[in-house]
Amino acid sequence: MPTGVALRDPREQLFEAAERILLRDGPSALTSRAVTAEAGCAKGVLHRHFADFDAFLAEFVMERVGRIAPQAAALRDAAGTGTVAGNVTDALTALFESVAVAVVALITFRDELRARLRDTWPAGVPVLTEAVTMIAGYLAAERDLGRIAAGADVDVLAPTLIGTAHLLFADRTGPPPQTAAVHRMVSSVLAGTLQAAKR
Structure with missing residues (x-):
């Protein structure tokens, strides 16, 4: 042009x-x-x-991270419907089939970008920490509804789910994991916390 x-x-x-x-x-x-x-x-x-290329990349990452907020709201609204494992499976698949995995790789790849992001995001990797917040919020809502055991520690379950899902989706050169594999992982992580009739 x-x-x-x-x-x-x-x-x-x-x-x-x-x-x-x-x-x-x-x-x-x-x-x-x-x-x-x-x-x-x-x-x-x-x-x-943009001031320079790393400033551009930092804003690109933060803009893409901002797209998680509507996904989080939709997931919270799904509390009490369907199954907990099914809802989490769908949310993780949507998240990791998007640009999220590639953004994590980008942040890992560029030292200067990580330094820029620390100015506004002092802890963790932006995409992953927002994803953990999304899953934890949903699981807390399901716990409040009695579909997850009252003693379930959502602040441990959420990063476990995100970390394990990230490993499943990390190889972007091959086909993404099948829904059944993601669901099996989610069900395993949540085993013992789901109320029997509401899994």
Whole structure:
């Protein structure tokens, strides 16, 4: 795209380009030149909107993390419906089939990005910590409804579920795990906490 041609939403267009590259080619392929080429815009567009490439990546990560909030709200609203294991399976599959796994790889890959994110996100990896909060909130709601045992420690169950799911989905070069495999893992982690008739 020639310089001077207006983009519909330059920041989001650049974010979408970064996501496509990240999913297709991995974090090592994510450069400012690759992003602007993928977005079909002049190289200077990225630097007009962001101080530098790591500032762009930090905002990209935080914007993608922000997308977890609606997923978390929908999951909380599902409390009391379906089965607990089924709801958690669906939520984990939706989360890890999105750009989440690739974003975790990107944060791990780039030291400067991790340093930038620490300014606004002092502990943990943004995508994973938000995912833990989402699952813990849902499990707490189910515990309040009596579908999970009153003594269930959701603050231990949630990171266990997220960590194990991340391992299942981590290899983006092969096919994603089948729903049955994710459900089996969820059921195993939650075993002993689910009320018998409401699993």
